[in-house]
Amino acid sequence: MNHLAQTLKALSDPIRLRIVLLLQAEGEICVCDLMAVLQLPQSTVSRHLAYLKRSCWVDIRRQGVWIYYQLSAESCAICQELLLTLKRHAAALPESVADRKSLAVFLKDKPAACP
Amino acid sequence: MNHLAQTLKALSDPIRLRIVLLLQAEGEICVCDLMAVLQLPQSTVSRHLAYLKRSCWVDIRRQGVWIYYQLSAESCAICQELLLTLKRHAAALPESVADRKSLAVFLKDKPAACP
DNA sequence: TGTAAATATGACTATATAATCATATATCAG
DNA sequence: CTGATATATGATTATATAGTCATATTTACA
Numbered sequence: 001m002n003h004l005a006q007t008l009k010a011l012s013d014p015i016r017l018r019i020v021l022l023l024q025a026e027g028e029i030c031v032c033d034l035m036a037v038l039q040l041p042q043s044t045v046s047r048h049l050a051y052l053k054r055s056c057w058v059d060i061r062r063q064g065v066w067i068y069y070q071l072s073a074e075s076c077a078i079c080q081e082l083l084l085t086l087k088r089h090a091a092a093l094p095e096s097v098a099d100r101k102s103l104a105v106f107l108k109d110k111p112a113a114c115p
Numbered sequence: 116m117n118h119l120a121q122t123l124k125a126l127s128d129p130i131r132l133r134i135v136l137l138l139q140a141e142g143e144i145c146v147c148d149l150m151a152v153l154q155l156p157q158s159t160v161s162r163h164l165a166y167l168k169r170s171c172w173v174d175i176r177r178q179g180v181w182i183y184y185q186l187s188a189e190s191c192a193i194c195q196e197l198l199l200t201l202k203r204h205a206a207a208l209p210e211s212v213a214d215r216k217s218l219a220v221f222l223k224d225k226p227a228a229c230p
Numbered sequence: 231t232g233t234a235a236a237t238a239t240g241a242c243t244a245t246a247t248a249a250t251c252a253t254a255t256a257t258c259a260g
Numbered sequence: 261c262t263g264a265t266a267t268a269t270g271a272t273t274a275t276a277t278a279g280t281c282a283t284a285t286t287t288a289c290a
Contacts, residue, residue: 009247013247013248015248040249041250041251043249043250043251043252047248047250062256064257064258065256065257065258
């Protein structure tokens with residue numbers, strides 16, 4: 001019960017919710033992508049990602065200097081279902097739609113600078 | 116997005132989670148029932164219920180001195196789905212099973228004292 | 231009207247969370 | 261090894277949350 005509550009608490013912040021929805025839509029994102037989309041300082045983004053990692057929502061994959069975050073594949077069954085529910089409703093969340101759009105724009109010009 | 120985050124935050128406390136799962140199983144509960152099941156002081160229970168009410172998770176029905184809490188019927192679609200997901204997993208949450216059992220025990224002897 | 235019972239709330243304390251600056255760490259290129 | 265870049269973290273401040281005692285409010289009923 002405490003574990004489930006902590007899991008929900010990790011989602012109960014608007015920024016982390018946006019991050020999770022972006023990860024769900026995109027698959028893998030690094031910190032600098034999120035800084036661009038969320039328009040937040042690097043340390044703020046990094047701390048939210050650390051919170052999500054502590055709460056078992058995300059895993060990381062290191063590639064050189066870049067660290068890519070992705071939704072954890074082995075999260076508990078209830079988390080997977082919660083994610084699916086969020087996904088079904090993401091299209092009705094204006095901020096989520098806008099975030100996905102601005103991420104797409106950002107990624108389109110990114111390959112010149114980053115892998 | 117902020118509204119959804121606040122909605123999730125209301126569920127992200129172990130005690131409120133237990134309350135919501137009890138309401139889902141039982142339908143209507145009053146504060147004194149919850150005091151018995153959760154073994155917490157009246158003010159603590161009352162504050163958690165107020166939090167759930169502020170977050171649109173529960174409605175109340177007054178019957179004399181007793182105030183019965185129930186899950187809000189008109190909560191948003193995503194909340195309804197979240198509840199269904201929780202319900203499907205409640206049987207796997209030992210605390211939830213125990214709470215429902217102790218509530219049943221408490222209610223069995225309650226009619227003598229309360230309506 | 232006055233009392234008792236159920237619930238709500240003010241006031242306080244302790245703890246957790248969130249934002250942010252400055253700094254540290256890790257990795258790669260040269 | 262050195263510098264540059266991406267990310268993490270220490271320290272600080274502001275705010276939110278949670279628990280709890282004491283007290284207020286609401287309702288029923290004698």
